Amino acid sequence: MATVLSGVFKFSIKGMLNMRAVSHRRISCVWYGYCELWSSSSRDNAPVLKNVDDLAKFIKGQVCNVFVMVGAGISTPSGIPDFRTPGTGLYHNLQKYNLPYPEAIFDINYFMMDPRPFYTLAQDLYPGVRYAPSTAHHFLRLLHEEGKLQVVYTQNIDGLERLAGVPEDKLMEAHGTFACASCTLCGHVHNSDVVKAAILEGQVPYCQEGKCKGKVKPDIVFFGENLPEKFWDYHNLTPFTDLLLVMGTSLEVYPFAGVAEGVGLKTPRVLINMGAAGTLGSRPRDLLLLGDLVGTIRQLVDALGWQQKLNQLEEEYQAQVAREE
Numbered sequence: 001m002a003t004v005l006s007g008v009f010k011f012s013i014k015g016m017l018n019m020r021a022v023s024h025r026r027i028s029c030v031w032y033g034y035c036e037l038w039s040s041s042s043r044d045n046a047p048v049l050k051n052v053d054d055l056a057k058f059i060k061g062q063v064c065n066v067f068v069m070v071g072a073g074i075s076t077p078s079g080i081p082d083f084r085t086p087g088t089g090l091y092h093n094l095q096k097y098n099l100p101y102p103e104a105i106f107d108i109n110y111f112m113m114d115p116r117p118f119y120t121l122a123q124d125l126y127p128g129v130r131y132a133p134s135t136a137h138h139f140l141r142l143l144h145e146e147g148k149l150q151v152v153y154t155q156n157i158d159g160l161e162r163l164a165g166v167p168e169d170k171l172m173e174a175h176g177t178f179a180c181a182s183c184t185l186c187g188h189v190h191n192s193d194v195v196k197a198a199i200l201e202g203q204v205p206y207c208q209e210g211k212c213k214g215k216v217k218p219d220i221v222f223f224g225e226n227l228p229e230k231f232w233d234y235h236n237l238t239p240f241t242d243l244l245l246v247m248g249t250s251l252e253v254y255p256f257a258g259v260a261e262g263v264g265l266k267t268p269r270v271l272i273n274m275g276a277a278g279t280l281g282s283r284p285r286d287l288l289l290l291g292d293l294v295g296t297i298r299q300l301v302d303a304l305g306w307q308q309k310l311n312q313l314e315e316e317y318q319a320q321v322a323r324e325e
Contacts, residue, residue: 046242046268049287052296055270056303059243065150066143067234067241069259073248073273074136075158077294080125097121108222112184115215119199122218126178126196127159132321135294136247137164138313142306144170145313151237155249155256157220164317174231174256176220183207185214192218227255238262244269248293251278272296 046062049055059066072080097105097117104110105117124130141164143149153172154161159179161171181195182188188209195216198205205216221227244263250273251257257278263269268285271277272293281288289296301310 046266046285048285049268049270051287052289052299053303055287055289056300058268059148060304063148063242065240065242066148067150067237067244067263068140068143068152069154069244069246069249069251069256070136070140070152070161071155071247071249071251073293074134075131075156075160075248077134077136078131078158078160080131080158103223106220106222108184108224111217111222112215115204115217118217119202119204122178122199123202125158126200127163129200131158131160133160133164133317135310135314136297137161137166138310138317139297139301141165141313142301142310145309146306150241151234153231153234153256153259155253165313172228172230172233174221174227176218176228178218178220181205181216181218183209183212183214183216186210186212188212190216231255234259234262238267239264241267243267245272246270246277246280247272247297249273249277250275251280272300 047054047058049058097120099105099117100110105121111118137160140149140152140161144166149166149170151170151172152161152166153174155175157173157175157177159173159177161173162168162177162179178196179192181190181192183190186207186209188207190205190207195205195218207214207216238259241263244260244267246260246269251260260269260278260280265283266285268287269280269283270287270289271280272289274293275290276288280286298307301307
């Protein structure tokens with residue numbers, strides 16, 4: 001095996017040096033193939049997980065890198081409606097804005113014509129204004145504290161992972177963040193606190209860089225905008241992933257949903273969600289834990305013996321909020 005790895009590595013490096021115009025994506029593919037050879041042998045002993053107890057035993061005994069994917073389902077316990085549930089989802093609740101179609105509130109072209117609907121919605125969604133992290137968010141922080149967290153890929157724009165204390169270098173906010181803001185015309189970065197204050201006061205913030213006067217918005221990824229470049233780094237992470245944990249997402253939106261296919265075939269994938277999602281369940285090492293998300297997470301935390309630590313994180317957050325009020 002070592003000889004094969006050595007040969008692959010030498011060939012890869014030599015090829016990279018000889019191809020001056022090689023693309024970043026092609027380099028990533030070569031690196032991914034090399035890493036998969038290097039890491040796949042360590043997954044040969046990964047168990048077939050059958051229940052929460054098996055999962056807890058695996059996390060405590062064999063796991064160092066948990067790659068987590070999360071969606072709106074981890075924020076609904078915080079009171080934030082999800083996007084697509086008929087009758088209760090965010091798109092359903094946007095009818096009061098008289099939009100031509102619900103998704104227009106996140107359409108960059110519509111925003112340029114009329115930013116008011118998005119800013120009105122942002123008054124509710126701004127992190128820390130109305131909503132607090134749920135048990136699921138604190139569990140993400142706990143995975144980090146226990147040295148198990150590789151990265152969190154989130155579809156959410158509510159910023160609750162940040163509020164729970166997940167470090168920025170462990171967080172990929174695939175659809176953007178309220179933590180920074182920039183001009184939609186010139187790209188100038190603006191003070192996010194100033195932009196937040198303007199939006200909460202019902203004002204439309206405009207760029208103050210020179211004579212630009214473009215509309216300023218939080219760096220949320222709208223329809224018609226590119227995902228953050230950092231998003232594609234998952235190709236370099238998944239070869240080292242010991243466990244993929246998917247929580248609170250239906251995996252219907254691409255390219256985010258495609259990340260779940262990026263882990264090796266020998267890597268266990270676990271879904272904690274109300275219903276099935278994507279292709280999870282199609283591989284021998286997949287485990288589906290369907291039902292109440294918070295209840296399942298608490299069962300897992302109990303099985304891990306981390307209940308006191310989780311309670312402490314939740315209490316510390318509440319104390320911090322109390323001090324800031």
